[in-house]
Amino acid sequence: MSDFTSEDARLVAEATPGDNAAPLSVGELAQKLKRVVESEFGHVRLRGEISGYKRVASGHAYLALKDGDAVIDGVIWKGSVGALAFQPQDGIEVIATGRVTTYPGRSKYQIIIERMELAGEGALMALLEKLKAKLAGEGLFDGARKKRLPYLPRVIGVVTSPTGAVIRDILHRLEDRCPSHVIVWPVKVQGDGSAAEVAAAIRGFDALPEGGPVPRPDLVIVARGGGSIEDLWSFNEEVVVRAIAGCAIPIISAVGHETDTTLADYAADLRAPTPTAAAEMAVPVLADLRLTIASHANRTEQCARRYHERARERLEALVRVIPKRDALLGPQRQRLDDTAARLSRGLERRVTVARGLLDRAGGALRPAILQRQHDAARERLEATWRLVESLDPNKLLDRGYVRVTARPSGDTLVTAQATRSAGAVTLHFRDGPVDAKVERAGAKAYDRTRDPADQPSLL
Structure with a gap:
């Protein structure tokens, strides 16, 4: 019960006898509370479910951690966001490590999160399922997007760690089956930054131009050895899945052992149970290929020989039924002889008729007749000339x-x-x-x- 009564109420504040404490400002009180909270709670680890996660333009992230009893606001500064091993999402249970402080501007307490981990494998699988559903909803795993692998790739690109058994197994199996030109893009396959390196390698292969100084691969193998789900988590990252789905070069995913499955497997054009199996899927066996080519050559030769034989048989059959040359040309030869004889007689008759016409025409062309016609024409010409001269102005x-x-x-x-x-x-x-x-x-x-x-x- 308050010690103050209505008689103690004043309009203007005055110092009371025995009260030596000056009144605190709101800011002073807020700072005192901030120091008390930060001194009492240095670093703490909180288990809770993420709610309202958002990342703002400055790069910082804001969220709330909740359980069945309470809610606490949280802040992840930009530098810490980039160091997270996974992408935070609402509904995921996590364990956050940081320091508790207050925010005087809103009179609330909050946790500054420096590190965040998934709260057990169950939370990891929940995050995986949420991301899988999201990417599947965008169509990144649709079968219609899958590209056919080339039968005999000239250049094979391999995205994997340059050390370890994976790259050796791939190279040995390719050498045994069908030696190929292999380009290795070395990357980290687990740990911080590994997902970004794998995605950059895939995009780098896809960006190589045809005919450039570095050959553009006809096929890409993304490979890693076996491990726990945490070890393989880089191949579940959204940046890797989108890089695989967006690559124009066919991709074989060979991550982990046969029982391991990552989101990269769903996005790839073909999944191999092991890196060694990926090499087997990439190229045919050279000996089998040579045998197949030889078989095709023999079949082609047999078909050509059979075709030639059948054509010769048809030709011989036709020759037997075609009439002989004399039988075909005899009537034409006889007709030609008859025509030549008629032509000779016709020419002789034509010459005789023409000679008679010439004789009759020559008799009509006597010199006296021509002279009279010439004199008459001259008189007409002279008369015309006289007329012309008379008309000359x-x-x-x-x-x-x-x-x-x-x-x-x-x-x-x-x-x-x-x-x-x-x-x-x-x-x-x-x-x-x-x-x-x-x-x-x-x-x-x-x-x-x-x-x-x-x-x-x-x-």
Whole structure:
């Protein structure tokens, strides 16, 4: 029960006798609480279920950890988020290690998470199932996306650790079956950063151009030896699965032993139970291939021989039923002889008829008849020429006439109006032309009695 009564209430705060403590500000109280909480709870490990996980633009992540009794907010700074071994998701039970502190801005306590692990294998499997369902819903595991493997790849890319038995087993089995050009992209296959390295290697092979300095693989094998689910977890990471699904080169997944299954197996075009089996699936046995080729060659030769024999039999059968040459050509030869005989007689008759026509035509061409026709034609020509000469306008010039033409067109002018319009004219006399200029109407008339030097000029 409070010691204060209504009589103690004041409008303005005043110091009371015996009270030496100054009032605290809200910030001071918040800082005191922060120090008490941080000193009492240094590093703690909390087990709880993730709720409301989100990563903001700054790179930090915010979430809440809850159980059946309480909820505590949590913060994972950017540097710690990148060091997590898995991608946090809502509903996953985890064990978080960090320090408890307060956030004065909201008057609440929270945990700054420095490390986070899955709370047992059950939580790991739950995370795996959630990620599998998500990627399957996007169609990354659909059979329609699977690509056919090349029968005999020229170049094989291998994404695996450069040390250990896996790469040796693959190379030995390829050497035994069918020696191939192998390019190894070395990566870490477990631990921090291994998933990013595997994904980068797959994308790196896919980015190689055709005909470049480094041959582009026709087939890629992603391989790792056996191990626990934690050891194989890198091949369950979303970044690896998306890299495999998005690769244009066919991929064989050979992760773990026959009983091990990862999400990489679902996304790959073919799953191999072991890395050695992947090498067996990648190439045929060279001896078997040679035997198959030889068998095909023998079958091809037998087919060709059989075809040739059957063709010869058909030809011989046709030859037997085809008539002989003389039987085929005899009628044509006889027809040719008859035609040649008729042609010779026809030519002789034609020559005889033509000779008779020539004789009759030659009799009509006597010299006297030709002379009379020539004389008649000459008279007609002379009469026509006389007519032409009589129509020549220049003939009138000999009789004192003058022909007037316009300058410079040369058109003959036959009226006074046309002559005045022309202005400049040429007068054609018997002994040659004279250029003249026509004066405008109303000019002074020419007087024959006056001195020609004083007369108006008509020219």
